[in-house]
Amino acid sequence: MRAEKIYYMQEIRNIAIIAHVDHGKTTLVDKIIHYSKLFRENQVFDDLILDNNDQERERGITITSKNVSIRYKGVKINIIDTPGHADFGGEVERVLKMADGVILLVDAFEGPMPQTRFVLGKAIGLGLKPVVIVNKVDKENCRPDEVYESVFDLMFNLGASEDQLDFVTLYGSSKQGWMSYDYKKPTDNIEALLETIIKVIPPAPSIDGPLQMQITSIDFSTYTGRMAIGRIFRGVIKEGQQVLLCQADGSFKKNKIKELQVFEGLARVKVPEAFCGDICLIIGIDEFEIGDTVADAENPEALTRIAVDEPTMSMLFTINNSPFYGKEGKYVTSRHIRDRLYKETEKNLALKVHNTESEDKFLVYGRGILHLSVLVETMRREGYELQLGQPQVLFKEIDGQKYEPIETLVVDVPEHVAGKVIELATQRKGELLIMEPKGDMQHLEFDIPARGIIGLRNNVLTATQGEAVMTHRFKEYQPYKGSIPSRICGSLISMETGEGTAYTIDKLQDRGSFFVDPGEEVYMGQVIGEHTRDNDIVVNIQKKKQLTNMRASGTDEATKIAPKRQFSLEDCMEYIQKDEYVEVTPKSIRMRKIFLDEGERNRMAKTFQMQ
């Protein structure tokens, strides 16, 4: 990257786009970028997708926030696209520090959801000016007027100031690429939004004085290592400048700005200097932390620090020691896994890794199932083999009493199956707080222990034929609610190692449902299905049919066998019991008993019950 232009002080707006998961943030940012190309010269646009890493594309969600910028009527607008999933909420909170205003998107059917409340609460608390977009008004059954009302109520309840309550509302469709002040009068572009941003979001103040830049995000590349991203709150920052890094313990560390970049469109552009109000990226500072201030070498003054979110869940990572170990992966030793995990902590801020008394086992702390599973999926794609223990929520002791994380659970579900969902949530100590009609659905809200949510999604989807829409987010710690029945059904465990036959699987179908197909290689102690009853049983699926007549075994029965139940990585993580592992390799995901041998398993059963 070469510095092609000198950037002079300019008018800047810094905005973050916030919303509940899937309400259309990234789609909108894509549309803004496309539209703004009308105002740029000589910029080549690829087919753009902001969710640019593999897992973001496949899962259709944003995992890390992204900075882009556009120019509109001579103003530089820095836009931060944020993730909507609750596991990444801490990231949103951090990047809001770079913004002067937010665009709050709310789905015109769904209305405000748990994450809407969380991110809006943070924005209101920071005094940011909101612009509201009631999005997806192209959807059938949408309720833009009601949704507007509930956004207003929510803002009011969150303690918004008068200026914040006096927000502009736009209606539109990110997907179709239009915004309008009136949803009954669609337009064919998003100009109304850009006009609104320029008009109502306060310009980034330009303050002269000794440099202050606060690091709010980390980026990483194998060439440059860790890069610091943040906003300049005072003064100017220059390439080659000597600076002091103000650290958490109050000490200062000398550093030199090796290279400086700012965001232009989808790209990062190397610049000789960047000015107060802009968001920049610094290469060449070593060993910084989030919240550190990059300050003037003569007059270093730290800005108020940003808290990094604490983990809420832990999971055991260990080496693969299954009978099929090493068949598919490149990296399989504890050394490989340890190095990879510690490397991850350099950029994955909410992640913590602890050693255990065994050098093969690591406890990894994160913000939830999705946060941890994204890491595991990344590792298997890189060629790692490993095993995972059952995820554990983190308890706290307050005044000698055991406290546990409680979540708000929201389920929208067709009326005729609402009862089933209530039953499932109540079994897991969920408390129904709200039940009201929403369009032709029932809207249910519960308080429920985070423990109770693990594994709930699968059951809810099965009970509602996939029609329920379910989300949850951390609410608060409350006193421990007592034991929650774990999985209601036991496991079917393979007695032997070898290929399962259609004949035996067919014979055992009344015992439960299978997770493996005939012909699939399984090993002794592998969890190959779910028992209809609550206890585990060992079954032999390798037996061959006696070939009394000369027909090939299997083919006729195979047609009667129910298709195997498919489990995603997250499904497995949520499904396993305390005495089970998920085995993860680049090609396979299996569940197994920790002790593969039945005798040993029975001897060890007590230790698991005691936990």
Ligand SMILES: Nc1nc2c(ncn2[C@@H]2O[C@H](COP(=O)(O)OP(=O)(O)OP(=O)(O)O)[C@@H](O)[C@H]2O)c(=O)[nH]1
């Ligand atoms: N009908 C309709 N669908 C939309 C609209 N905007 C976005 N979508 C769809 O909603 C889904 C989610 O859109 P995204 O832009 O990825 O949502 P997001 O808010 O960035 O999601 P996260 O980053 O995961 O929080 C995609 O399938 C979009 O095509 C809209 O205006 N109308």
Ligand SMILES: [Mg+2]
């Ligand atoms: Mg997104």
